[in-house]
Amino acid sequence: MNLSFDFSFYNWDLISNFILKGLYFSVMLTVVATLGGIFFGTLLAMMRLSGRKWLVVPATIYVDGMRSIPLVMVILWFFLLVPMIIGQPIGAEMSAVITFIAFEATYFSEIMRAGIQSVPRGQMSAGQALGMTYGQNMRLIVLPQAFRNMLPVLLTQTIILFQDTSLVYAIGAYDMLKGFEVAGKNYGRPIEAFVAAAVVYFVICYTLSHLVKRLHKRIAIIH
Amino acid sequence: MIELKNVSKWYGSFQVLDDCSTHIEKGEVVVVCGPSGSGKSTLIKTINALEPIQKGEIWVNGTPVHDPKTNLPKLRSKVGMVFQHFELFPHLTVTQNLTIAQVKVLGRSQDEARKRGLKMLDRVGLMAHKDKFPGQLSGGQQQRVAIARALSMDPIVMLFDEPTSALDPEMVGEVLDVMVSLANEGMTMMCVTHEMGFARKVASRVIFMDVGGKILEDCTKDDFFGNPDARQSRTKDFLGKILQH
Ligand SMILES: Nc1ncnc2c1ncn2[C@@H]1O[C@H](COP(=O)(O)OP(=O)(O)OP(=O)(O)O)[C@@H](O)[C@H]1O
Ligand SMILES: [Mg+2]
Numbered sequence: 001m002n003l004s005f006d007f008s009f010y011n012w013d014l015i016s017n018f019i020l021k022g023l024y025f026s027v028m029l030t031v032v033a034t035l036g037g038i039f040f041g042t043l044l045a046m047m048r049l050s051g052r053k054w055l056v057v058p059a060t061i062y063v064d065g066m067r068s069i070p071l072v073m074v075i076l077w078f079f080l081l082v083p084m085i086i087g088q089p090i091g092a093e094m095s096a097v098i099t100f101i102a103f104e105a106t107y108f109s110e111i112m113r114a115g116i117q118s119v120p121r122g123q124m125s126a127g128q129a130l131g132m133t134y135g136q137n138m139r140l141i142v143l144p145q146a147f148r149n150m151l152p153v154l155l156t157q158t159i160i161l162f163q164d165t166s167l168v169y170a171i172g173a174y175d176m177l178k179g180f181e182v183a184g185k186n187y188g189r190p191i192e193a194f195v196a197a198a199v200v201y202f203v204i205c206y207t208l209s210h211l212v213k214r215l216h217k218r219i220a221i222i223h
Numbered sequence: 224m225i226e227l228k229n230v231s232k233w234y235g236s237f238q239v240l241d242d243c244s245t246h247i248e249k250g251e252v253v254v255v256c257g258p259s260g261s262g263k264s265t266l267i268k269t270i271n272a273l274e275p276i277q278k279g280e281i282w283v284n285g286t287p288v289h290d291p292k293t294n295l296p297k298l299r300s301k302v303g304m305v306f307q308h309f310e311l312f313p314h315l316t317v318t319q320n321l322t323i324a325q326v327k328v329l330g331r332s333q334d335e336a337r338k339r340g341l342k343m344l345d346r347v348g349l350m351a352h353k354d355k356f357p358g359q360l361s362g363g364q365q366q367r368v369a370i371a372r373a374l375s376m377d378p379i380v381m382l383f384d385e386p387t388s389a390l391d392p393e394m395v396g397e398v399l400d401v402m403v404s405l406a407n408e409g410m411t412m413m414c415v416t417h418e419m420g421f422a423r424k425v426a427s428r429v430i431f432m433d434v435g436g437k438i439l440e441d442c443t444k445d446d447f448f449g450n451p452d453a454r455q456s457r458t459k460d461f462l463g464k465i466l467q468h
Contacts, residue, residue, distance in 0.1 A: 120310075122306060125268075125306070125310065126310035127324075128296075128299060129299055129303075129306075130300065130323075130373075131328040131376070132296065132327060144314050
C-alpha cells in the first residue's frame with residue numbers, strides 16, 4: 001500500500017468548483033434544520049408538558065419513535081416515501097431539509113423540555129397573577145428563560161447536527177462531503193479527498209465547540 | 224369586596240382548605256397567620272384562582288371566581304399579588320418588569336405604561352434602579368419592585384403571601400414600610416405574614432388558620448391582640464411562640 005499523500009491538487013479552482021457548493025448546502029441545511037427543529041421541538045415540548053393526554057400521547061410517540069430509528073434510515077425512507085405520498089418527486093436536497101427538521105425536532109424538544117422545566121413554577125404564577133394568558137406567559141416569560149438557560153446545549157446539538165448532515169450522502173444530495181468526494185474522483189485522489197474532508201469537519205466543529213464552551217462559562221458568571 | 228363562602232379544597236384525598244368563609248371590605252387590611260402547612264398560601268391564592276377550589280364560592284368585586292365561565296386573566300389583572308420569592312422576571316429589566324403586563328394585558332401604550340410604572344417605582348424609592356436587571360438588586364429591593372409591578376396594574380386589592388419571610392432581617396423593614404404606607408392610603412389588602420408588629424399597626428382584622436386548613440379565628444385586631452381570654456388555646460400557643468421572637 002502506498003501511503004504517500006499528495007494534496008497538491010487542492011487549489012482555489014477545485015475548492016470553488018466542488019467544495020464551496022457542498023459547504024453552502026451543509027451550512028444551509030444545518031441552519032434551517034436548527035431553526036425549524038427548535039420551532040417544532042418547542043411545540044413538541046409544550047405538548048408533552050401540557051398535561052393533556054390527547055397532546056402528550058402523540059408527541060411522546062413521535063419523539064420516542066423518531067429517536068429509536070437511525071437517522072440514515074429516516075433520511076432514506078423520507079426520500080423514498082414522500083414522493084409516493086405527494087405524488088411527485090422531490091429533490092434530494094428538499095427531502096433532506098424536511099427530514100432533518102422532522103428528525104432534529106425530537107432532539108430539540110428534549111432540550112426545550114428540560115429548559116422549560118428549569119424555569120421555576122413561580123414565574124408562571126407571577127405572569128398569571130398579572131393577568132397574562134398561558135400563551136403570553138409561555139412566549140414572554142417562560143420560553144425566553146428556557147432558551148437562555150439551554151443556549152449552550154442547543155448550540156452543541158447544532159454542532160452534532162452539522163456533522164450529521166453528512167448522512168445525506170445516502171440519498172445523493174450534494175453536501176460538503178459529497179463535494180470532496182467528487183473532487184477526489186475527478187482528480188483520482190479519493191483518499192486525500194476524504195482526509196481533507198475530515199480535517200475541514202474537525203476544524204469547523206472544534207472551533208464551534210470551543211466557542212460554545214466559552215459562552216457557557218460567560219453565562220455561568222452572569223448567573 | 225371579597226367574599227369566601229364555605230371554600231374547601233383537596234389535593235387528591237388530602238384536604239388543604241376546610242369550609243373556609245370570610246370577607247374583606249373595601250379599605251380593610253386583613254392579616255392571615257398560622258402554622259406552616261395550615262393552608263395560608265393556598266387560601267390567598269384561591270382569591271385570584273391561582274389555586275382552583277372544589278367546593279364553595281369566591282366573589283371578588285361581584286365576579287364569581289369559582290365559576291368556570293369567568294374570564295380569569297381579566298379578573299387577575301385587577302388583583303395584585305406579591306410572592307414570597309418576589310418572582311420578578313429575571314430576563315427583563317426593572318422597567319420592563321413594570322410595563323410588560325400593562326401593555327400586554329391592559330393594552331396600554333408603551334409610553335403610558337412606562338409613566339405609570341416609573342411612578343410606582345418612585346413610590347417604592349427605587350427610581351435609580353430602573354434600568355437594572357432584578358439579579359442586580361438586593362432581596363428587599365426586588366420585593367419592592369414586585370410591589371411596584373403589582374401596583375402599576377391599578378389593582379382593586381393587593382394580596383401578599385409572606386412578602387418578607389425570604390428576606391434577610393435588615394431588609395424586612397423597608398418592605399414593611401411600603402406595605403404600611405399602602406395600608407394607610409386605604410388600599411384593600413390581604414397579607415399572609417407573621418410580622419405581628421405590622422398586624423398591630425395597620426390590620427383591621429386578623430385571621431388565624433390551623434393545620435387541616437380551618438379558619439380558627441377571624442376577628443378584629445383589637446380583639447385578637449387585646450383579648451387573649453377569648454382566643455382558642457391553639458391561637459394562644461401560636462401567638463406565644465411567635466411573639467417570643
Ligand atoms: N401541589 C400540592 N400537592 C399536594 N399538597 C400540597 C400542594 N401544595 C401544597 N400542599 C400541601 O397543602 C398544605 C397547605 O399548603 P400551604 O402552602 O397553603 O401552607 P402554608 O400555610 O402557606 O404554609 P407555609 O407557612 O409553610 O407557607 C400543606 O400541607 C402542603 O404540604
Ligand atoms: Mg405559604
